[in-house]
Amino acid sequence: MAEVRNKQVLLREYVSRYPKESDMYVTTSTLKFKLPEGTNGVLVKNLYLSCDPYMRNRMKKHPTYYADSLKLHSSISGYGVAEVLESGDSNFKEGDLVWGITGWEQYSIINETQSLFKIPHTDVPLSYYAGILGMPGMTAYAGFYELWSPKKGEYAFVSAASGAVGQLVGQFAKLLGCYVVGSAGSKENVDLLKNKFGFDEAFNHKEEAGLDAALKRYFPEGIDIYFENVGGKMLDAVLLNLRVHARIAVCGMISQYNLDHPEGVHNLMNLITKQARLEGFVVTNYYHLYPKFLEFILPFIKQGNVINVEDAAQGLDNAPAALVGLFTGSNVGKQIVAVSHK
Known part of the structure; x- marks a missing residue:
């Protein structure tokens, strides 16, 4: 042998x-x-x-x-x-x-x-x-369409937006007609979000004096839908800027993975006052939708309407x-x- x-x-x-x-x-x-x-x-x-x-x-x-x-x-x-x-x-x-x-x-x-x-x-x-056509793509698809139930004209925020999942969520939101802002950790990635992926706005979270102030600057009327990839201080700031009936799809919390003692979140009362929904999900529970996902996304890729x-x-x-x-x-x-x- x-x-x-x-x-x-x-x-x-x-x-x-x-x-x-x-x-x-x-x-x-x-x-x-x-x-x-x-x-x-x-x-x-x-x-x-x-x-x-x-x-x-x-x-x-x-x-x-x-x-x-x-x-x-x-x-x-x-x-x-x-x-x-x-x-x-x-x-x-x-x-x-x-x-x-x-x-x-x-x-x-x-x-x-x-x-x-x-x-x-x-x-x-x-x-x-x-x-884009594997697990990260399916994660974006499931979180956006199955959990967010997005509507045209809504205000959408994506954290860690230049990553494999975030870049796709933002593009889905733009295709639907949402106003989309993303956060990233470098000027290069912020430029990528605005100039390559078509986000309306983007900011470098490392350069902001306060995340609450940054979100109020980009979302003066508040956030309808938030795709959560970061957790910790970012999630806490988002909770202060929700609109009524906002939805948060919790995909990951990369800011917490390397901490011995994860940061607490203090603004959960806003889920009540804004009648908002926060829901975590695991992509493997949505793999039965994979054929439907391919049928949906492949034409967009081939036509250049979704960039990878x-x-x-x-x-x-x-x-x-x-x-x-x-x-x-x-x-x-x-x-x-x-x-x-x-």
Whole structure:
């Protein structure tokens, strides 16, 4: 049975506070290049990997929400795009292109094939299935259309707006005819929001003396819908600026992931006075809508009405830096890792 060298990114130790590149390491092992006898899994060649903020929580020994801890000295796992080389599952065959949960390595044996989706359209870049056409895209779609129930003319705010999810939520809102403002952590990303993604306004939250004052400046009449990616002080400021019957879709809280003691939120009374709704969601509960999502978004992409910006790190050696960079705001657009090209 042939063996191949398999470069991998492994977790060295569990992380507290901000992750460092040294919390991970790159090594090369050998892999038997054939599925074990009787397996129902698939052997894949990984093409692109997705760097996502939720992965930070999995780097803790005891995660604070639904995702399991990563195993020390084992390949990191996350969303990616891959080519099936051998299949023990009748739903997949050699040559199929898929996206879903895979390993941060050149080749992976995936036994939980229920986490994989076939890629039906290859007339767009395959890397899109690590972002806009994969989990981040589905997250934006579910939060915007299923939780927000948006209406034309409403005032929409998106935090961490230049990331994979936020950039898409803002574009959906503009397509519907909303007034959209986004926050980001650098001048480059603020320019991206206004000049590339078509947000009406955007601001650098790091340069604002006070977030409440910033939101009052951009939303003098208040906020109807807020897509929550940050939490902490940003959420507290938003609560002070809600309109009656506002809706908040809670996708993530990146400002809290690296704190030993998360920041409290003090303005929850405004949910009562503004008769507002705050609801968290997990994207996997909406994957049954994936065919509907593709049918909706592909024409917009092909017509240029929805723009996708990627920040691609080249090779597994650069994967730790790419993941850590999410938490310092060094990425411009959706952060991916290109492992191999089809």
